[in-house]
Amino acid sequence: MAAKNRQIVLASRPQGAPQEANFRLVESEIPQPAEGQFLVKTHYLSVDPYMRGRISEAKSYADPVGIGDVMVGGTVGTVIESRHAKYQAGDVVVGNGGWQEFSLSNGEGVYRFDASMAPMSTALGVLGMPGMTAYFGLLDIGRPQPGETVFVSGAAGAVGSVVGQIAKIHGCRAVGSAGSQDKVDHLVNDLGFDAAFNYKNVKDYAAKLQEVCPGGIDVYFDNVGGPLTDAVFTQLKLRGRVVVCGQIDQYNAEKPPQGPRLLWHLIVKRARAEGFLVFDYFSRFPEAMCDMAGWLQEGKLQYRETITDGLENAPRAFIGLFQGENLGKQLVRIVKE
Amino acid sequence: MAAKNRQIVLASRPQGAPQEANFRLVESEIPQPAEGQFLVKTHYLSVDPYMRGRISEAKSYADPVGIGDVMVGGTVGTVIESRHAKYQAGDVVVGNGGWQEFSLSNGEGVYRFDASMAPMSTALGVLGMPGMTAYFGLLDIGRPQPGETVFVSGAAGAVGSVVGQIAKIHGCRAVGSAGSQDKVDHLVNDLGFDAAFNYKNVKDYAAKLQEVCPGGIDVYFDNVGGPLTDAVFTQLKLRGRVVVCGQIDQYNAEKPPQGPRLLWHLIVKRARAEGFLVFDYFSRFPEAMCDMAGWLQEGKLQYRETITDGLENAPRAFIGLFQGENLGKQLVRIVKE
Numbered sequence: 057m058a059a060k061n062r063q064i065v066l067a068s069r070p071q072g073a074p075q076e077a078n079f080r081l082v083e084s085e086i087p088q089p090a091e092g093q094f095l096v097k098t099h100y101l102s103v104d105p106y107m108r109g110r111i112s113e114a115k116s117y118a119d120p121v122g123i124g125d126v127m128v129g130g131t132v133g134t135v136i137e138s139r140h141a142k143y144q145a146g147d148v149v150v151g152n153g154g155w156q157e158f159s160l161s162n163g164e165g166v167y168r169f170d171a172s173m174a175p176m177s178t179a180l181g182v183l184g185m186p187g188m189t190a191y192f193g194l195l196d197i198g199r200p201q202p203g204e205t206v207f208v209s210g211a212a213g214a215v216g217s218v219v220g221q222i223a224k225i226h227g228c229r230a231v232g233s234a235g236s237q238d239k240v241d242h243l244v245n246d247l248g249f250d251a252a253f254n255y256k257n258v259k260d261y262a263a264k265l266q267e268v269c270p271g272g273i274d275v276y277f278d279n280v281g282g283p284l285t286d287a288v289f290t291q292l293k294l295r296g297r298v299v300v301c302g303q304i305d306q307y308n309a310e311k312p313p314q315g316p317r318l319l320w321h322l323i324v325k326r327a328r329a330e331g332f333l334v335f336d337y338f339s340r341f342p343e344a345m346c347d348m349a350g351w352l353q354e355g356k357l358q359y360r361e362t363i364t365d366g367l368e369n370a371p372r373a374f375i376g377l378f379q380g381e382n383l384g385k386q387l388v389r390i391v392k393e
Numbered sequence: 394m395a396a397k398n399r400q401i402v403l404a405s406r407p408q409g410a411p412q413e414a415n416f417r418l419v420e421s422e423i424p425q426p427a428e429g430q431f432l433v434k435t436h437y438l439s440v441d442p443y444m445r446g447r448i449s450e451a452k453s454y455a456d457p458v459g460i461g462d463v464m465v466g467g468t469v470g471t472v473i474e475s476r477h478a479k480y481q482a483g484d485v486v487v488g489n490g491g492w493q494e495f496s497l498s499n500g501e502g503v504y505r506f507d508a509s510m511a512p513m514s515t516a517l518g519v520l521g522m523p524g525m526t527a528y529f530g531l532l533d534i535g536r537p538q539p540g541e542t543v544f545v546s547g548a549a550g551a552v553g554s555v556v557g558q559i560a561k562i563h564g565c566r567a568v569g570s571a572g573s574q575d576k577v578d579h580l581v582n583d584l585g586f587d588a589a590f591n592y593k594n595v596k597d598y599a600a601k602l603q604e605v606c607p608g609g610i611d612v613y614f615d616n617v618g619g620p621l622t623d624a625v626f627t628q629l630k631l632r633g634r635v636v637v638c639g640q641i642d643q644y645n646a647e648k649p650p651q652g653p654r655l656l657w658h659l660i661v662k663r664a665r666a667e668g669f670l671v672f673d674y675f676s677r678f679p680e681a682m683c684d685m686a687g688w689l690q691e692g693k694l695q696y697r698e699t700i701t702d703g704l705e706n707a708p709r710a711f712i713g714l715f716q717g718e719n720l721g722k723q724l725v726r727i728v729k730e
Contacts, residue, residue, distance in 0.1 A: 281656055300659045313654045319618055322637045322668030329666045331659030 061086045063126045063156035064370050066111055073308040073378055074108065079127065079371040086158050093160050094138035098153050099391045101367075102130040102180040103374040104214075105279075108307035127155035127370070132169060132179040133391075143168075150179045155370050157390055167341070173349050181214050181385030182359040183348055189301060189334040190218035190277075191344040195226075196337070197330050198275040198299045202227030205269050207288060210279030211252060212239035214385035215301060219277045220249050221357050228275075231268050233284060235380035242383060247358055261287030272296070281305040282315070289321040298329035308378060360384030365392075398423045400463045400493035401707050403448055410645045410715055411445065416464065416708040423495050430497050431475035435490050436728045438704075439467040439517040440711040441551075445644035464492035464707070469506060469516040470728075480505075487516045492707050494727055504678070510686050518551050518722030519696040520685055526638060526671040527555035527614075528681040532563075533674070534636045534667050535612040539564030542606050544625060547616030548589060549576035551722035552638060556614045557586050558694050565612075568605050570621060572717035579720060584695055598624030609633070618642040619652070626658040635666035645715060697721030702729075 060083040067080040089095045110121050110128055121128055131153035135143050140163055143149065151166035153159030169179040181187060193215075200206050206223035210216040211232025220230040220243065232243050233255045243252040251268040258264045261284050265273070272293035278285050282305030292298070306313045322329060337344075351357035362382040364373040370388045377386055397420040404417040426432045447458050447465055458465055468490035472480050477500055480486065488503035490496030506516040518524060530552075537543050543560035547553040548569025557567040557580065569580050570592045580589040588605040595601045598621050602610070609630035615622050619642030629635070643650040659666060674681075688694035699719040701710040707725045714723055 278656070281654060285656065298656075300656045303654070303657045303660070306654060306657065314651050315654045317618060317640070317643060317650045317652045318655070319615070319622065319635075319637045319666065319668070320640045320643065322666060323640070323670065324668070326669055326673060327667070329656065329659060330664070331656070331661070332663055333660065336663060 059086075060084065061156055061158045062367050063154075064367060065124055065126055066121050068123065069111060069113055070108075070308070072310050074111070074371075074375050076371045076375065078111070081368055087160050089137055089139045089160055091139050092141075093162050094135050094140045094143045096131070096133045096149060096151065096153055096159050096161060097136045097391065098131045098133040098157055098159065099389070100132050100177050100180055101153070101155055101370065101388045101390065102185065103370060103377060103386050103388060104129070104185070105302055105304045105307060105377050107374060108304075108378070128152060129154055130180050130185055131159065132176050132184075133159075148176060148179075150184065155367065155388075157367060165338075174352060177361055177363070177385075177387055177389075178352075178359065180387060181361060182218060182352065182357065183345060185334055186214035186385055187218050187348055188337060188341055188344055190215045190222060191348060192334060192337045192340070193299045193301050193332055194219050194222050194275070194277055197332050198277060198297050200226050200228045200275045203229075204274035205229045205231065205271065205293075206275045206277065207265070207269055207273045208232045208277040208279065209255075209284055209288075210234070210302065210304065211243055211249065212236075212383055213279060214382075216277070216279050217243070217247055217359065217384055218357070221247055221351075223275075224248050224250075225351060225356055229269075233280075239380075239383060242360070246360075255284055262290050265291045275299065277301060279304060282313070286316050286318065289318045292321060292325045292327045294325055294327075296325050296327040298327065300329055300331040304378065362386045364388050366390075396423075397421065398493055398495045399704050400491075401704060402461055402463055403458050405460065406448060406450055407445075407645070409647050411448070411708075411712050413708045413712065415448070418705055424497050426474055426476045426497055428476050429478075430499050431472050431477045431480045433468070433470045433486055433488065433490055433496050433498060434473045434728065435468045435470040435494055435496065436726070437469050437514050437517055438490070438492055438707065438725045438727065439522065440707060440714060440723050440725060441466070441522070442639055442641045442644060442714050444711060445715070465489060466491055467517050467522055468496065469513050469521075470496075485513060485516075487521065492704065492725075494704060502675075511689060514698055514700070514722075514724055514726075515689075515696065517724060518698055519555060519689065519694065520682055521722075522671055523551035523722055524555050524685055525674060525678055525681055527552045527559060528685060529671060529674045529677070530636045530638050530669055531556050531559050531612070531614055534669050535614060535634050537563050537565045537612045540566075541611035542566045542568065542608060542630075543612045543614065544568045544570075544602070544606055544610045545614040545616065546570050546592075546621055546625075547639065547641065548580055548586065549573075549720055550616060551719075553614070553616050554580070554584055554696065554721055555694070558584055558688075560612075561585050561587075562688060562693055566606075570617075576717075576720060579697070583697075592621055599627050602628045612636065614638060616641060619650070623653050623655065626655045629658060629662045629664045631662055631664075633662050633664040635664065637666055637668040641715065699723045701725050703727075 212234035223230040243249040281303030549571035560567040580586040616639040618640030
């Protein structure tokens, strides 16, 4: 055990794309749990596109991270000391420990993870927030019916890869877009997508979508926004549903991004676009986890992880998300198991 | 009875805003009903913003009107000769007779109107397609709850004026925008809106919306699209609903209109935007009509009509819609009762 707690704090707010200089590594004393608290040693921490919003000045669905504050983020680790009635040393817990090696918790927003079910890292991926996002976004907002066509952008990411597989499990046709030929091959060959394309090689998105979704799109799970999403709106089927999950295309925009006006398509297609936040589904995580763990064990659900070692490399791993460097869930490993 | 049937046909497709030269008055023989048909003499015909889409080349939710074809549109009139089992001479019927004095029908899309319930003209307004649009759009898509704030754009129009009043009947706060001070006064003084503003006198829509909807907007009934709608998206409350009914701001656009990207707001607010077409609710018109006629009789629902006399003036009445000339439902009267 390190004698100090290493932490990554926000040094400055990024203008446009985040840079390593926006973050700083600091050391502090390992904190001691007070009554009702416990101390967690982090094994993995999660870096996710949504964090770009949390380090902007603008208030979004949560207050921004302050300058000098430890970066927020999901973590999985083990309780090493507890003065909390519900947790004991040795428990594996998922929570929001942030970008640091040790964190204190009072149990809020924390749950125990059954490490006999699947590797600890999955608690931040396929069985964690990204998996839950895919599950509730697709099933609760998208409501796919057997035989329908589900198109997902950012399909090789931690969320998108699960969306396509759940679509298949529900008897849908799953089609995805990703940013490299390797990712496209992975979607089709490993994950069972019916079709996929590399958006970086496509000039006319609408024509490409017509080719891969010839009858149109019933459910669009949108991780990216921007011009690809504009094209999808033109290819929606009657009563199509757009699950607005992420807009990574514009997270780094310095000015409010402009695009074609899309609402007219909703009238013509009697379609619906709906946003959601996975945190609103927290109380329903157990039901989803049960389904997902079952599909994992049956081999119906595959997952990939991109693992970066060392807390000091968390900023680089985060920045890489916007360059499409990750296949599946991007994690930072703090403790080698 | 005129010896001839006068008709307005589409002479050419408008570029941008429609002009009178896009239409032509022609005369033809009054048709004779074949077996299974009946002949209707039109009393009123309806001109509506949606017709702009029907005279564009682009296929929308229906095929475009062909050059030389009689303009489509809702009508109310009396059956003057029938070879149809269900209709008799003297019946008052609502249908899609188009812009002409006489029309044949086989009964499809036609229903009888009880003229003892309300004046015949209401069959095209508050008890017709605009009223049904307001009713189903607000209640079925918007699902307002008592105490919520409903904002409607184009609030002095045939649809918007009914939306605000139904919102009040359902215990909501109703706020609207319109294009003149007279209309604003009408909304607040005659129709019981809680607040209204003249969008033409407002530079900063978001600031104005904050003033008239201080807690934000739960349900937005969008008749206009464009910059006002952009501002509403920034003022949505958590789990807000956008009923996408019309986008009159862009019907005459010659190029695909651009604007700020709006989907991000749906994530932040866990909000929903949904389009609809009133025609999809045809089978449920009776239930709505029953509610609406009751509210009319109880004095809870007021309506205004702007009536233009003479078939030959239908193009001008239609063009006036885009200049905001109408208060309430714009009708063309063919037969003075």
